[in-house]
Amino acid sequence: MAAPAGFRVLPMNATKFEEQIFCLWNLADRCNFGCPYCGYVGEWVPEPAELSAAEWIGFWDRAHSLYGPMNIGVAGKGEPFLTKDFFEILRSVSEKHTLSITTNLSWEPDEWLPALRPGRVRLHASFHPYFISHDTLLQKILSLKARGIGVMTSMVAYPPLLNDIRTYYDGFRRHGVLCWIRPFHGKYQGKQYPAAHSPEEKELIRMGGDDKAVRYQIWDIRTKDKMCRAGQKGFVLAADGSLRRCPNANEPFGNAKDPTFRLLDAPRPCPVDRCTCAALAPCLVENDAQRLRDDRYVRPVGAAGKKAPALVRRDCHSRENAP
Numbered sequence: 457m458a459a460p461a462g463f464r465v466l467p468m469n470a471t472k473f474e475e476q477i478f479c480l481w482n483l484a485d486r487c488n489f490g491c492p493y494c495g496y497v498g499e500w501v502p503e504p505a506e507l508s509a510a511e512w513i514g515f516w517d518r519a520h521s522l523y524g525p526m527n528i529g530v531a532g533k534g535e536p537f538l539t540k541d542f543f544e545i546l547r548s549v550s551e552k553h554t555l556s557i558t559t560n561l562s563w564e565p566d567e568w569l570p571a572l573r574p575g576r577v578r579l580h581a582s583f584h585p586y587f588i589s590h591d592t593l594l595q596k597i598l599s600l601k602a603r604g605i606g607v608m609t610s611m612v613a614y615p616p617l618l619n620d621i622r623t624y625y626d627g628f629r630r631h632g633v634l635c636w637i638r639p640f641h642g643k644y645q646g647k648q649y650p651a652a653h654s655p656e657e658k659e660l661i662r663m664g665g666d667d668k669a670v671r672y673q674i675w676d677i678r679t680k681d682k683m684c685r686a687g688q689k690g691f692v693l694a695a696d697g698s699l700r701r702c703p704n705a706n707e708p709f710g711n712a713k714d715p716t717f718r719l720l721d722a723p724r725p726c727p728v729d730r731c732t733c734a735a736l737a738p739c740l741v742e743n744d745a746q747r748l749r750d751d752r753y754v755r756p757v758g759a760a761g762k763k764a765p766a767l768v769r770r771d772c773h774s775r776e777n778a779p
């Protein structure tokens with residue numbers, strides 16, 4: 457099938473850089489927590505306009521036949537494990553793609569184990585201290601890791617939590633659990649974050665995370681008009697099936713229900729002043745050289761139809777979280 461103007465189908469013998477595509481799948485549109493630093497609280501709808509399991513599975517099959525195995529970061533405005541038929545979706549999509557799922561880990565590991573393929577599904581179990589204790593989360597993480605599931609954790613540098621963050625961080629690391637500290641986005645006591653984080657707090661955030669992925673946020677770097685491969689090497693898929701370049705660049709370019717969907721074929725200028733997306737910011741063209749040099753973004757993969765590689769893109773959803 458011919459690609460529409462401005463789009464193209466990547467050849468299956470493309471270079472490794474071209475083959476490795478990342479999708480931020482914002483599947484969740486509901487949550488059972490209500491964290492004070494969460495920008496989505498109050499936005500949830502009782503019946504999200506989400507696709508059926510068959511529609512999602514059909515989309516991911518088509519994506520695989522066009523672009524090969526993808527690295528999928530599952531997140532969204534809430535908790536993905538509350539998605540209808542998620543068990544079935546997970547089992548099917550992980551046959552062809554690798555997934556790194558951001559979750560609050562409020563669910564019981566034993567119930568989900570049959571859907572969690574070791575080496576194909578990894579978890580980013582965010583720690584939300586107002587709703588789950590450090591010990592409970594740690595025990596769940598250790599139980600999953602003991603069964604071969606890669607799990608890492610993260611915390612938000614919310615000002616009222618800052619005094620305890622180092623203790624929590626050390627507690628995870630003592631048990632070999634990778635922990636990231638993410639900047640807080642929002643207002644607290646009249647100050648606007650993440651810009652208001654002190655230099656010491658910024659160092660704390662860097663200590664726990666990938667400074668490259670969050671540097672645009674914590675150092676307030678302007679991205680407007682910089683060329684970015686969002687939409688080409690990475691894209692966002694929303695719960696209603698719409699495809700967008702990234703969470704900031706609200707430029708829809710298709711829908712998962714459309715069998716003729718294609719990704720963009722070239723970088724485009726960033727349309728916003730500041731990029732706040734740690735997952736897609738590495739798509740900025742200015743990061744290409746680094747990405748190719750340190751192989752943090754790519755790795756040779758087999759042609760479509762072959763076994764997908766282990767997760768390699770070490771971003772906020774998948775970094776260094778091997779069991």
Ligand code: SF4
Pocket residue numbers: 487488489490491493494495496497533534535560584
């Ligand atoms: S668990 Fe995540 S999505 Fe749910 S309220 Fe907390 S920050 Fe928001």
Ligand code: SF4
Pocket residue numbers: 679684685686701702703704705725726727728730731732733736737739740
């Ligand atoms: S720089 Fe960030 S906001 Fe801009 S297009 Fe790329 S991913 Fe989107």
